[in-house]
Amino acid sequence: MTTLDTTEPSGMIMTKTADNTGTLAKAATAARAGEHETKISAAGVSVFYGEKQALFDVTIDIPARQVMAFIGPSGCGKSTFLRCINRMNDTIDICSVKGRIEIDGADIYDPKIDPVLLRARVGMVFQKPNPFPKSIYDNIAYGPRIHGVAKAGSAMDEIVETSLQRAGLWNEVKDRLHEPGTGLSGGQQQRLCIARAIAVNPDVILMDEPCSALDPIATAKVEELIDELRTRYTIVIVTHSMQQAARVSQKAAFFHLGNLIEVDETDRMFTNPTDQRTQDYITGRFG
Amino acid sequence: MSVSLLFAIIMALALVGYLLGRANASALKSSGNTLHSIPPYHGYYVALWCGLPAFVLVLIWQAAQSSVIDQLLIASLPAHLTEGVSAARISLVLGEIKNVAAGRLFGTPEPAVLAAAERYASMQSTASLALVVCTLAVAVAGIAFARARLAPDFRARNNVDNILRWLLIICSVLAVLTTLGIILSLVIESLAFFSRVPVLEFLFGMNWSPQTPIRADQVASTGAFGAVPVFWGTIFISAIAMFVALPVGLFSAIYLVEYADKRIRSIVKPLLEILAGIPTIVYGFFAVLTVAPFIREFGLSLGLDVASNSALAAGGVMGIMIIPFISSFSDDAISAVPQSMRDGAYALGATKAETIRQVLLPAALPGIVGGVLLAVSRAIGETMIVVMAAGLTATLTANPLEGVTTVTVQIVTLLIGDTEFDSPKTLAAFGLGLVLFISTLALNIVALQVVKRYRERYE
Amino acid sequence: MSDTTAQSGKPKERAWYEPDAKLSRRHAADRRLRIYGVAAIVFALSMLATLVGTIAITAAPAVTQTMVTLEVEVPEGAVDPSDPRGGSYQKILNSAVARIFPEVDAPREQRELRQLFSNGGQYALRDKVVSEPSLIGQTFEISFPLSDIGDQLHKGVIDRDLPREQRRVSDEQIAWYDRLVAQDRISAPLNFGLIFNADSRFPELAGLWGALVGSFYALLICFLVSFPVGISAAVYLEEFAPKNRLTDLIEVNINNLAAVPSIVFGLLGLAVFLNFFGMPRSAPIVGGLVLSLMTLPTIIIATRAALKAVPPSIREAAIGVGASKMQTVGHHVLPLAMPGILTGTIIGLAQALGETAPLLLIGMNAFITAAPDSMFNPSTALPTQIYIWADSPERGFTSRTSAAIIVLLGFLVCMNAIAIYMRKRFERRW
Known part of the structure; x- marks a missing residue:
């Protein structure tokens, strides 16, 4: 399913463009290297769904303890790329990934790497909040329990409390930890899912349009939370909303038709994009 | 005249009615009137009025004729044949009369019977003739009545629609009538049974041997109707069946939904469903032919004494029959858990097994439980496998290698062959039937509720 | 390896991607569940195969029906041409059998001999004569089923090598059957009777x-x-x-x-x-x-x-x-x-x-x-x-x-x- 072949796909015009932009993006990141060490480094990543190619030769470095936003019109491959970083694409039978993604220098598509361990280190939050049909406590405790981080008892209670506190949910739910997580409001559910991801103590948190199913107030709370979390975690967020990207991210990557067009500081990209397509998208001419 | 010929005549008359009605309407139209409905609807209207009442009359007549004639016949019999005689004896006499009337003579019947046979034959032919005459009269009257109502502003289409709508309603009420019929027949016969055997003795008695004495002075078997051993046997065999079916069905569903690729799933799933389509008589024969001897041989090789109609053989084969129920209900329930639950668990680094055990199965539990309850109800009501492979004697044992009997086996044994509707032996079958009906109904209602709730949760 | 640990900023004894015993236990549990699933499916499908297989195998002998062909003579006086149904056809058949086995004369032996032939033979003969009354007074060939034991002897269901006490046919019956085979009187055509006969007490005559x-x-x-x-x-x-x-x-x-x-x-x-x-x-x-x-x-x-x-x-x-x-x-x-x-x-x-x-x-x-x-x-x-x-x-x-x-x-x-x-x-x- 997954190949580690890093050789460039050849002979296609599309590939050529992709190649150019890839190099371009790399150059841009390299220019500002030093402020933050690189956490995730992807090189020549292509994704195929059966015969159809969804992502073309993406090369990008993601810095540690910052928020990186993936933006672009729908179907541009940003979610696809996000799901490569914790190998969630492995659960789709027809999906295959080419290229190389390293986290802290270790190739995550190496056959020796167990996706179970990878996902413990790279947490994920989804579009629609998906708490398990269990109690709030058990939702948080699920991850630590399966990974054997803590058994039931005070150690687990502590993990649950810390995670909920970091997710800013503790005060709202501390009196009803044993009620079902599905009974919370949408925004609370999403923060519960963030707390659930935090509980296994990851380095990286991937967020796939985490606010698209939430109302504005809940969205504001989640965004605030994301801002706090970046002191501890490397965060990659996929978003449709330019404003959200501007509010929460330090760096941004623009995807278009399966190609990575441009990576830059968020401020700079929004005020002074290099690529025409980025400009068109930001100024609202398409997407 | 045979009934099918009569139906053919009614159809023909209805066709005539249709043509007449349509012709009438066309005549009205060509004489310059504006019709409310197009001519064919006038035709349908006449045809319905011609055919329906006649059709219903024939059905009712057929259903009632034989019992009415029987009553008339009994009333006309001389006193010495009917007075102070049991109902069973009267039905014997009736049977003899009918045999004589049909020309099947055994020995020399007494003159009263011969006379009655003649009366019977004449009543039969009178009744048949009367049926034909009445039917034709009703059909023709229907045509006349309907034609009289035809007029330019007659709402033929609305009337036809209304008649059809009532037909539809009657048909859907028939399903309720079936249930009502089941309940009434079970309750009435059971009441007759409980007037002879106390309810409590039936429900809690520990001794079941329904053979009533043939002669009054016989001591040996007096007939005991304590059904607890029968209930126990039913529960025991069903439990063995579930013991086989539950793990096999559940694990195969888990594998098919979560592990197998599409190709394997598309082959294995229909194959499993074949198991549900095999008639139970085939399973029964399989149990007798293959499974029971195998278990017996196997037991003997271990030095165990195995009955040839062991509960294990019957229950095991029943379990095989039930596998597809469990697997398809579990399959539906697990598939219905949203993909986001799986994503959530995988994203936390759960393995497949952890996701299944701790997230999917708890979420799918109500659906699975509903399916299991339906399967249990199916096992309790299953007849042919146990009739062929389980025992006849009611033993209160927990040893699966011995034979036990079940409610359905007893119903069949008590009712098979010639049945008199009078002995407690026959009526006991209805008592057992009532218990069976109530318990499976309760299981079904609970199961359907559970499944329905579960569906609502994810829709 | 060591520099990646340093890079991550969180000093650990083992790099995050190195599996430990706990992980292999978790994967073993996963494999077990998969094996249970495969085992359950294999069990269910093998039961289906056993069911269909055993029934097909037991059904196989019923595909053909063993028939015997005899020359029968219907004497003029034995059957009344005006009422051909009333003849005593069993007697006619018996004498046809006796012509092949003239040495069998003891009543007990004769009974054993007749056990080889189906009871339905007389009806087959009767129906033939009724449909063709001209056969009265003639000698002709007629085929009819062997009895249950004859049929099973032919199909090898009865093992003739078993000792006498354990088998359902006598040594004489086997010898008689062999003589019929030697005279080329035994055949096993397709069993149309299974479909086109009505029910009977005798398996060889029973149909659906x-x-x-x-x-x-x-x-x-x-x-x-x-x-x-x-x-x-x-x-x-x-x-x-x-x-x-x-x-x-x-x-x-x-x-x-x-x-x-x-x-x-x-x-x-x-x-x-x-x-x-x-x-x-x-x-x-x-x-x-x-x-x-x-x-x-x-x-x-x-x-x-x-x-x-x-x-x-x-x-x-x-x-x-x-x-x-x-x-x-x-x-x-x-x-x-x-x-x-x-x-x-x-x-x-x-x-x-x-x-x-x-x-x-x-x-x-x-x-x-x-x-x-x-x-x-x-x-x-x-x-x-x-x-x-x-x-x-x-x-x-x-x-x-x-x-x-x-x-x-x-x-x-x-x-x-x-x-x-x-x-x-x-x-x-x-």
Whole structure:
């Protein structure tokens, strides 16, 4: 399913463009290297769904303890790329990934790497909040329990409390930890899912349009939370909303038709994009 | 005249009615009137009025004729044949009369019977003739009545629609009538049974041997109707069946939904469903032919004494029959858990097994439980496998290698062959039937509720 | 490896991606669950294979019927040409047998010898003479079945190498049989009798014709009643019925009726049709009525599903051009739903064909040696015939029972294949 072949796909015009932009993006990141060490480094990543190619030769470095936003019109491959970083694409039978993604220098598509361990280190939050049909406590405790981080008892209670506190949910739910997580409001559910991801103590948190199913107030709370979390975690967020990207991210990557067009500081990209397509998208001419 | 010929005549008359009605309407139209409905609807209207009442009359007549004639016949019999005689004896006499009337003579019947046979034959032919005459009269009257109502502003289409709508309603009420019929027949016969055997003795008695004495002075078997051993046997065999079916069905569903690729799933799933389509008589024969001897041989090789109609053989084969129920209900329930639950668990680094055990199965539990309850109800009501492979004697044992009997086996044994509707032996079958009906109904209602709730949760 | 640990900024003894014992235990649990699943499927499918396999193997001997050919002389005086049915054909056959085995004269031996030949021989001879009266006074050849033991001897079911006490034929019988073989009198043509004979006490004569006719009548009644009634009920509930307590009740009732054990329907048939209405016992009409009550819920549920699948836009379009509700349903919705309805009906009828328990209670397990003339005559049905044969002690019935099951399964496979074909062929995506 997954190949580690890093050789460039050849002979296609599309590939050529992709190649150019890839190099371009790399150059841009390299220019500002030093402020933050690189956490995730992807090189020549292509994704195929059966015969159809969804992502073309993406090369990008993601810095540690910052928020990186993936933006672009729908179907541009940003979610696809996000799901490569914790190998969630492995659960789709027809999906295959080419290229190389390293986290802290270790190739995550190496056959020796167990996706179970990878996902413990790279947490994920989804579009629609998906708490398990269990109690709030058990939702948080699920991850630590399966990974054997803590058994039931005070150690687990502590993990649950810390995670909920970091997710800013503790005060709202501390009196009803044993009620079902599905009974919370949408925004609370999403923060519960963030707390659930935090509980296994990851380095990286991937967020796939985490606010698209939430109302504005809940969205504001989640965004605030994301801002706090970046002191501890490397965060990659996929978003449709330019404003959200501007509010929460330090760096941004623009995807278009399966190609990575441009990576830059968020401020700079929004005020002074290099690529025409980025400009068109930001100024609202398409997407 | 045979009934099918009569139906053919009614159809023909209805066709005539249709043509007449349509012709009438066309005549009205060509004489310059504006019709409310197009001519064919006038035709349908006449045809319905011609055919329906006649059709219903024939059905009712057929259903009632034989019992009415029987009553008339009994009333006309001389006193010495009917007075102070049991109902069973009267039905014997009736049977003899009918045999004589049909020309099947055994020995020399007494003159009263011969006379009655003649009366019977004449009543039969009178009744048949009367049926034909009445039917034709009703059909023709229907045509006349309907034609009289035809007029330019007659709402033929609305009337036809209304008649059809009532037909539809009657048909859907028939399903309720079936249930009502089941309940009434079970309750009435059971009441007759409980007037002879106390309810409590039936429900809690520990001794079941329904053979009533043939002669009054016989001591040996007096007939005991304590059904607890029968209930126990039913529960025991069903439990063995579930013991086989539950793990096999559940694990195969888990594998098919979560592990197998599409190709394997598309082959294995229909194959499993074949198991549900095999008639139970085939399973029964399989149990007798293959499974029971195998278990017996196997037991003997271990030095165990195995009955040839062991509960294990019957229950095991029943379990095989039930596998597809469990697997398809579990399959539906697990598939219905949203993909986001799986994503959530995988994203936390759960393995497949952890996701299944701790997230999917708890979420799918109500659906699975509903399916299991339906399967249990199916096992309790299953007849042919146990009739062929389980025992006849009611033993209160927990040893699966011995034979036990079940409610359905007893119903069949008590009712098979010639049945008199009078002995407690026959009526006991209805008592057992009532218990069976109530318990499976309760299981079904609970199961359907559970499944329905579960569906609502994810829709 | 060590520098990656340094890079991550979180000093750990082991790099994050290095598996430990705990992880391999977790993966082992995963493999176990997968193995359980495979084992469960293998178990279920091997049971299916065993069932079909053993029944096919036991049925195999019934594919052919061992026949013997004898020269028979029908003397002028033995049969009255004006009443050829009345002749004593057994005697004629006996003398034909005696001509082949002249040395067998002790009565006990003669009885043993006759055990090799079917009791049906005399009827075969009688029917031949009745159809051709000119045969009286002539010598001609006639073929008829060997008896159960002769048949099994021929097919090797009886092992002739067993010691005498353990086998069901005597040494003499084997010798006589061998002489028949040596004289080329034994043949084993295809067993058409299995299909075209009616039931009999003797396995070599027993066939399924009566049961097939009985099942046909019963299914015909079942179809004639449950198809129109089922469709009407479903149309009313789906298209016309207001949502109120009554229709809710009807709906719950139909769902529960579908799960009532079949034997309860048998009790209903016994109490209502036989006892209350006094309909004839063992008759296919009663069996058909009981089966139709059982099939009704299946058809109603299938029809409702098919009606639901017709998109509302079709109804709106018809109403929009001024059709009445009844016209909309009759002209547009029902025809579009018909493939689905027929598929459901065929599946319901297939279930009804295999149903046994209710038919036992209304007496369709009677021993009847002729096919019924009408649906009011006593008869058996295919599954009840299987039940009767399975219960018969004669060894020859074991293979006939299996063969009858194969016939039943054959019908079911055909019906389901038609249903699947129709579903595939007419499947429509809106």
